[in-house]
Amino acid sequence: MVMRLLLKSARRFYLRHPWQLALAIAGISLGVAVYVGVDLANDSARRAFELSSEALLGRTTHRLLPVGGPLPETLYAELVTERGVSRAAPIVEGELRLGSGPGRRYTLLGVDPLKEGAVRGFVGYAPGSAGDVGRLMLEPGAVLLPETVAAEIGAETGHELDVHVDGRPVTISVAGFVRDAEAGADAPAVADVSTAQILTGKLGELDRIDLRLDTEAARALASDPPPGTTLVAVDDGRGGFGELTRAFRTNLTALGLLALVVGMFLIYSTMAFAIVQRRKVMGTLIAVGLDRRQLLAATLLEAVFIGGIATIAGLALGHLLAQGLVDLVLRTIGDLYFAERVAAAEPSRWIYVKGASLGIVATLVAALGPSLDAARSAPAATLRRAALERRSRRRARLAAWWAVPALAAAAIAVAADPRNLYLGFAALFFVLAAGALLTPAATGALMRLAAPAAERGFGLPGTLAVRGVTASLSRTGVATAALAVAVATVIGIGLMISSFRASLVEWLDTTLTADLYVSLASAVLPDGEPVDAILDLPGVAGVSMTRFARLPTAEGEVSLRAVRPGPDGWGLELTSGGDDAYQRLERGPAVAVSEAFAFQRRLDVGGTLTLPTPGGTARFPIVAVYRDYNTGSSAALMSLESYARIWGDDSITSLGVHIADNADPQAVEASLARLLPASSGARIRSTSGLVDVSLAIFDRTFKITEVLRILAASIAFLGVLSALLSIQLEKGRENAVLRAIGFSARQLGVLTLTQTFLLGLAAGLAAMPVGAALAALLVHVINRRSFGWSMELVLSPGPLLSGLALAVGAALLAGVVPALRTRRLAVAGALREE
Amino acid sequence: MDQVQLTRVCKAYGSQRVLDNVDFCANRGEFVVVIGRSGSGKSTLLNLIGGLDEPDSGSVAIGDTRLDRISEAERALFRRTRIGFVFQFFNLIPTLTVAENIELPLALNGLARPAIADRVGALLDELGIGESARRFPEELSGGEQQRVAIARAVAHEPDIVLADEPTGNLDLETAERVLHLLNETCRRRGATLLMATHGREVVGLADRVVTIRHGRIEAATW
Structure with missing residues (x-):
């Protein structure tokens, strides 16, 4: 009852x-x-x-x-016939890009339909009639397109499509469709392995052989793999x-x-x-x-x-x-x-x-x-309301002291294990908690500081506004803390993003030393065509050369970049390594490893990196660690000469073209484009274009973070709106008294807005140092422990001031409704209520 | 000419008629007590005179100012300069000290700081609350709080002081002291005092007593 x-x-x-x-x-x-x-x-x-x-x-x-070169297709036959590995499927992989859909990329998987069933089962969910398989194997350029892609572009069986495979313009014939895997994941485009070899230009080569091995067979093959x-x-x-x-x-x-x-x-x-x-x-x-x-x-x-x-x-x-x-x-x-x-x-x-x-x-x-x-x-x-407020003020002071152990806990969490991501997050939450605990006391302190100015500027209404904030600490304390926490989060993430962006811009500036970059359709020799022709172009001061290789290791694949630097040097930002690092790289054999790779594998200068070579695994001394914001975590770099010598592969896959100071970059780019037209499969990209693309990807990557920032800001706004509205509703009677004494509706509105402004200002000011601390943790602890990236913390005023503006703006906006309500206040009615 | 003149005033809240064709007047410096039971309409009468509420029909004139014809902003100015309120529940601003509560109407009227200080000091002494100047309302007894409310009501030398059950929240002894103080304070300033109450203790002090019943003025005693 x-x-x-x-x-x-x-x-x-x-x-x-x-x-x-x-x-x-x-x-x-x-x-x-x-x-x-x-x-x-x-x-x-x-x-x-x-x-x-x-x-x-x-x-x-x-x-x-393969290690150090392509995998000859004859190896497949050798594996099956001589070593008795029956469950094996040859694979050629490429990147298929639709001519009509910019940026839409799909995997092209070249398979042997007759062998597939042993390891994977595309035949199982591709339309399975024998006729389709036959067409796939016999018809030139026949490809099974993913069903959703075909529907999207309106492709039907028998249609011919102009597409790009690994950057090469080719024509494919739609032989059928591959149904998406059951919960909606996109399927790859599938071709017969020989078709894929033609489309990717890897004639007589395979990318890999997929195997289904039991433990015994795996051990035997691992101990004695085919050469290379x-x-x-x-x-x-x-x-x-x-x-x-x-x-x-x-x-x-x-x-x-x-x-x-x-x-x-x-x-x-x-x-x-x-x-x-x-x-x-x-x-x-x-x-x-x-x-x-x-x-x-x-x-x-x-x-x-x-x-x-x-x-x-x-x-x-x-x-x-x-x-x-x-x-x-x-x-x-x-x-x-x-x-x-x-x-x-x-x-x-x-x-x-x-x-x-x-x-x-x-x-x-x-x-x-x-x-x-x-x-x-x-x-x-x-x-007694007074008793509550007195206790709230006491608690605010006490809470401020509790911030000390919270900060100490954050420091301990950071220091306890320099690699543990969860402890990093714990530190983040401790700092937020400390910020929340400090905010009510900081609000009180700010109001004490603001009181004389408010009184001088606005007289008793000013004093009323200031006192209204501190005297209602039971109501305003949590609201201010909530707003401060939300704004600190917004500031912290904003500072982290701007710091990261600044570091990325600086890194791109250091790394992209050439003016133009050329990706070649196929590997070429450094001292043959088209390199000689490029060097002969008027205005070209020199070239840098790179060979990319993906080397499988027991811990996963390593992306090795073999480089012959151009006139502007290696273009590396070293985070570790002595002055002689570049000489040692040139002398070789030696490697530099990316920061993320070093962090994940606990590598450092003075240690070694084990890589597979045609002559078996070899250990390379690590002479430097370099900053690398590429997302492939396992990246290493060595001189092109060392790579060619050890792997017996002296080809290159991309070039950096350095333009002479007095030359016209556009003229050089035009003559380069004439030399290497798009039909050759080569891609020419300017440094500024690469920077733009990188920054566009960066911005897209952090879009979700931005969305969460906006959500946090919305929550902050709702929080402060809720608190202020409630406070002002509660003040109905007090406002009525002020109106009875002679306050005009406008004066009362201004008083309300002044109070909310002060509240927002207090939260915003409290959020600034907390937000900066959060940013420092995100930059130096969370990003480092998540991705292995180091970056500089840039305390740019933009995010800090926009955080303050958000707090004040949210508070002011939240004050508008209560301020408008005071205009419609029924004074007599409000006075009657008790 | 009467200082306060209400003519055929009607006021209803929803379907409930609170004042029904009321005629009322008061002269300058007069002490008029409006007696009636709870809900009889006496508070509404005071609110109309103070410009806190508007009549549904009829006219409310204070001197030559027709309150039913001026804007809300003008009514605020009118209250600020010519009216002082004393409420049953004191209605002091809890976040201001005693002295600051009294300063409030003076500051609103734009008095210079020294003049405000002088007048507040004098009022604190006159009402015997000088020692409480820096204390907050919650730290005072009911009687003391009502003294502060009286000081605030007369601080800006209003023409009219409206007191709505000013002793309703006090014990008998304190109530009597507060009544005398309010009466004397107003008389010293020549202010008209209109007091709404449901008790008859105050009748002996008043110049005139008006009885209100079911929204109509039934009797006036001189």
Whole structure:
């Protein structure tokens, strides 16, 4: 009976304060939505990539890969006939680009349809009639297109299409379609291996041989691989990108959790306020004999009701949000780690359960503090607002002291293990917690500082505005802390992005020493055509040459860049290595390793890197570690001469053209284009074009981060709107008195806006150092531990000031509604209410 | 000419008619008590005179100012300069000290800082609350709070002081002291004092008593 009455009272309270109820629900649901949305998008992306790699790898257990040159196709026959490996499938891989769809890339998989069933099973889900397989094997240029792609471009069986394969313009014939794998992951385009050899220009060569081996056979082949090959277990190959995508997703999850933390502050703020506002009623209830436990149970039950409604709304909102986010996640991971497009997959339903639990628990936790507080207080104290405010001021001072151990915990978490990503995130949350704990006291301090100026500038209304903030600390404290945490997050992420961008620009400037870059369709000799012809072009000061090679190792593939530097040197930004590093590289054999590679494999100058060579594995001394923001983590570099000598391969695959100072770059580019027309398969790109593309990819990569920033800002805005609106609603009577004394509606509006401005200013100022600390952690700890990248922290004023502007703007905007309400205030009515 | 003149004033809240064709007047310096039960319409009468509310029909004139014909901004200015309010629940601003609460109407009227300080000092002494000048309202007793409210109401030397149940929240002894203080303070300034109450204790002090019942003025006693 008592509980029914209490709940009825709560229901009526919210019916009388529908804004407060709406804001509480909006706050909780937004917090839940962000977490669920990010989690759903992540899970969908993870499943899509699993399905996609499943489609490409099938039941393959091992791969036989070439070392230092192509894999001759005769090796396949030798493997089957002489070594008795029956479950083997030859593979030629290429990149297929549709002529009509800019930027859309697909994997072209050249397979032997008759052998496929043993390792993978394309025949199983490609339209399986014998006629199709026959056409695939016999018809020149026959390709099975992914079903979705064919539908998109309106291609039908028998159609001829002009496409690019590995940059070469070719014509293919549509022989049929490959159905997408079951949960929507894109399938590759499939051709017969001989067709793929023609289309990619790899006549008589294979890229790899996929194998299905038992442990014994694998051990035998690994111990005695055919010359110029190495055996790699499929799991090892997957490890590299698995690690990277995991780091990317962990980062995203952490951002989602950050949004949830901000959301929780908002939930706390709204729930705490709803309860704090009824302390007087609660005091009266206790005074008339209500059991404290009953009171506590009633308020918690009320929180469950509100949390429940809001969580359901949050789950629906999160579901919608995920649909937008998943595309961003997939595109980002695709840009970073994959050549092929990957479609979204159905995420796990458990995420909704997890989101629902989080929403309810967060609401309960948020409601517990103020409920306990109200239930424990003596009735007389509960009835007195002054007692509450005094206690709030005391708590604000105490909370500020608690920031010290929180910061110490952050420092310990950072120092405990320099490689542990989760401890890095823990440090991030400790810093945020410290910021939240410091904010109420900082607000009080700022108001004390502002008081004389406010009084001088605006007289008593100014004093009223300043005191209104500090005197309502029970209401404003949590709201300011919530706003500060949200804004600090926005500032931190903004600073991290701008720091990263600045480092990337600097790195590109150092790395791209040439003016034009030429990717050749096929490997050429450094002292033959077309290199000599390029060097003879007027205005060309010199060339740098590069040979890319992918070397399989037991720990995964290593991207080796063999370089002969041009007139402007190696173009490396060394993070470790002595002054003689370049001489040692030139003298060789020696390698430099990328920073990410060094971090992941714990490599450093003075150590060695083991690489497979035609003469067996060899250990190369590491003479330098260089900065590299390319996303392939395992990158190494050596001199072209060393590579040619050791691997017996003296060809090059790309050139950097250095233009003389007095030459016209456009004229040089034009004559280069005449020398190497697009039909030759060569691609010419200017340095500025490469920079633009790199920055475009960078911006696209951080788009999702931007989205989360905007969401955090929205939560901040909602939080402060909710708190300020509630505070101003509560001040109805006080405002009425001021109107009765002679305040005009405009003056009262200005007073309200001044208070909200001060609140926003306090939150913004408190958020600036916290945001900078977060950025430092993101740059030096999180990015380092996730990707192995180091970068400079640039405290550019843009993100800091925009954070301050966001706080003040959000607060001012949130103050507009209450300020407008004061204009419509029914003074007599408000005075009558007591 | 009467200082306060209400003619055939009607006021309703929703379907409930609170004032029904009320005629009322008060002269300058007069102390008029409006007696009536709760809900009889006496507070509404005071709110109309103070410009806190607007009549549905009829006219409300204070001197030569027709409150029913001026804008809200003009009414705010009118309240700021010519009206002082004393409420049952004191309605002091909790975030301002006693002295600052009294300063508020003076500051609103644009008085210079020294003049404000002088006048606040004098009022604190006159009302016997000088020692509480720097304290906050919550630290005062009910009687003390009402003294501060009286000081705030008369600080800017208004023509009219409107007191709505000013003793309703005080014990008998304190109520009597507050009533005398309010009466004397207004008389010293020549201000008209209109007081709404449901008790008859104050009748002996008043110049005139008006009884209001169901929104109609039933009797006036001189």
